[in-house]
Structures are given as C-alpha cells and as structure tokens.
Amino acid sequence: xxxxxxxxxxxxxxxxxxxxxxxxxxxxxxxxxxxxxxxxxxxxxxxxxxxxxxxxxxxxxxxxxxxxxxxxxxxxxxxxxxxxxxxxxxxxxxxxxxxxxxxxxxxxxxxxxxxxxxxxxxxxxxxxxxxxxxxxxxxxxxxxxxxxxxxxxxxxxxxxxxxxxxxxxxxxxxxxxxxxxxxxxxxxxxxxxxxxxxxxxxxxxxxxxxxxxxxxxxx
Numbered sequence: 001x002x003x004x005x006x007x008x009x010x011x012x013x014x015x016x017x018x019x020x021x022x023x024x025x026x027x028x029x030x031x032x033x034x035x036x037x038x039x040x041x042x043x044x045x046x047x048x049x050x051x052x053x054x055x056x057x058x059x060x061x062x063x064x065x066x067x068x069x070x071x072x073x074x075x076x077x078x079x080x081x082x083x084x085x086x087x088x089x090x091x092x093x094x095x096x097x098x099x100x101x102x103x104x105x106x107x108x109x110x111x112x113x114x115x116x117x118x119x120x121x122x123x124x125x126x127x128x129x130x131x132x133x134x135x136x137x138x139x140x141x142x143x144x145x146x147x148x149x150x151x152x153x154x155x156x157x158x159x160x161x162x163x164x165x166x167x168x169x170x171x172x173x174x175x176x177x178x179x180x181x182x183x184x185x186x187x188x189x190x191x192x193x194x195x196x197x198x199x200x201x202x203x204x205x206x207x208x209x210x211x212x213x214x215x216x217x218x219x
Contacts, residue, residue, distance in 0.1 A: 001148070001181040002128065004137070005069050008113060008144035013059055017115060020056040020066050021046075021084065021164055022071045023075025024113045029085060029093075043155075046084040057082050060113060060166055067126065073146060073184050074109045076170040077219070086164045087124055092157035098169060107169040108177070113147040114139035114165055121161025173218045183217075186210050 009017065029045040030038045046053055060082055064070055080102055087093075098110050112126060118138040125136040126145065129152040136156075139145050147153070148171060174180045190206040197203070 001073060001177060001184065002135075003069070003073050003146050004139060004193050005144040005146070007017075007142055008063060008067060008070075008142065009060070009142040011142070013063070014115065014142045017056045017060060017166070018164070020053050021086070021115070023052040024050050024084065025052070026086060032083070037093075037096050040096060040154075042091045043093060044086045044088070047085075048081065053084055056084070056166070059179060064168075067144075069148070070111075070144065072187055073180070074111075075173045075180060075183070075218075076109075076169050077173045078105050078171040080105060080107070081165050082168045082171040084164075084166050086162055087121075087155065088162055089160060090157055091163075092123075093155040095152055095154040095219040097152050100149070102169060105169070105170045107149040107176075108172040108175060109146055109170045110149045110151075110167070111144055111170070112137075112139070113144045114141055116162065116164050117141045121163050122159040123156050123157040124161075124163035125156045126153060127156060143179075144207065150177070163179070174214075175219060176217070179183050179217050183210060183213060186213070 024046040026044040026046055029041050029043040032045060033041045064079060097106055100107060110124065118140060125138045128135040128137065128147060137145050172180060172185060187210055188205060190203060190210060193203045193206060
C-alpha cells in the first residue's frame with residue numbers, strides 16, 4: 001500500500017526542521033550506499049548522528065509515534081534512524097530497491113517526509129515503478145509518503161532549486177503488505193462505524209475480526 005499523509009508536520013515543526021538542516025554537516029550520499037547503489041546515488045546526506053539534527057530527529061520521531069494514519073498503515077515494530085538528504089542541481093538517485101536488512105532490522109515500509117514546497121524546485125520527483133506503470137510523487141511540504149520497501153524506485157534529477165527530505169524505514173508487526181492493507185481497511189471501517197453509531201453490534205464484530213487477525217498475523 002502506498003499512502004500520502006498530508007500535514008504530517010505542522011508549519012512550526014517544518015520551520016524547525018529546516019533550521020536544523022541549515023546547521024547540519026552534509027557529505028556525499030554514496031558514503032552510506034550499498035555497493036550497487038553507489039553507481040546511481042548522487043546526493044548529499046547529513047552525517048549519521050549529527051547533533052545539529054537531534055531536535056529534528058526527536059520531532060519527526062514523535063510524529064511517527066503518534067500519527068494515527070502512520071500507525072494504522074504501518075503498524076511499526078521498529079523504526080530506523082532517520083536519514084536527512086538534500087538534492088541540488090543535477091543530483092539524482094537512480095533506480096534501486098531499499099536494502100532488505102538495515103543493521104539488524106528488516107525493512108517492510110519506506111517513507112519520505114518532504115520539507116520543501118514542490119514548486120520551489122524543478123525535477124526531483126520520487127518515481128515508483130509498479131506493475132501499473134510509473135507513479136511520480138512530489139509531496140507538499142510537511143507531507144509524508146509511505147510505500148512497501150520492496151518497490152523499485154528512483155529520484156529524478158533536480159534541475160533547479162533544492163530538494164530536502166527526511167527518509168526512514170520501518171519493520172512492521174505485519175510482514176505481508178497485503179495483510180497490512182486489509183487490516184488498515186478493516187480498522188478504518190471500524191472507526192467509521194463507531195463515529196457514526198457508537199459501540200454497536202456491527203462495530204463489535206469488526207473489532208473482533210481486527211483483533212483476531214492481528215493475533216494470527218502479528219510477529
């Protein structure tokens with residue numbers, strides 16, 4: 001399942017993260033790339049653990065932990081440290097699939113938090129390669145886009161301006177993407193039922209199904 005979460009960061013939070021970017025130390029992104037990705041990765045990346053970004057990590061991490069849509073769609077068991085990247089003129093990241101294992105964590109869901117308005121830079125689209133064709137994503141500032149880590153994807157070259165993003169990965173309690181989507185749909189319907197009519201017999205039956213599917217599938 002792919003999903004955009006609009007207004008994931010508030011304007012105030014977005015401003016704080018941008019300020020942190022301005023103080024961070026950026027290096028060639030190939031330093032952290034795998035042996036094959038080095039051939040296609042051309043961007044700048046903040047050094048891991050750069051203290052200038054501690055507040056930004058905490059701020060985005062807090063949102064990941066409390067955003068209801070992210071929690072329902074991902075059902076995270078673990079979330080990787082965030083990676084902060086910037087793309088300037090001609091920088092791009094060619095077609096690749098994210099590493100299946102990062103450290104000792106399996107990657108099930110990838111996500112990108114966009115930090116710049118899409119009309120402030122040309123190019124820089126995140127392109128997902130799917131069975132239905134290519135899908136371009138260029139999110140609004142403060143939005144989050146999530147997708148299965150199994151997806152082949154790329155970042156088109158930035159032709160002008162600067163593209164700044166925070167990216168990360170999650171290991172889900174539900175390994176299978178189709179099962180995650182089914183649970184998301186059922187839980188969304190369950191919450192709609194409660195909003196419309198309170199705790200009804202129908203709400204209880206859907207709640208029972210969600211709980212028992214979680215027992216069956218959770219790791």
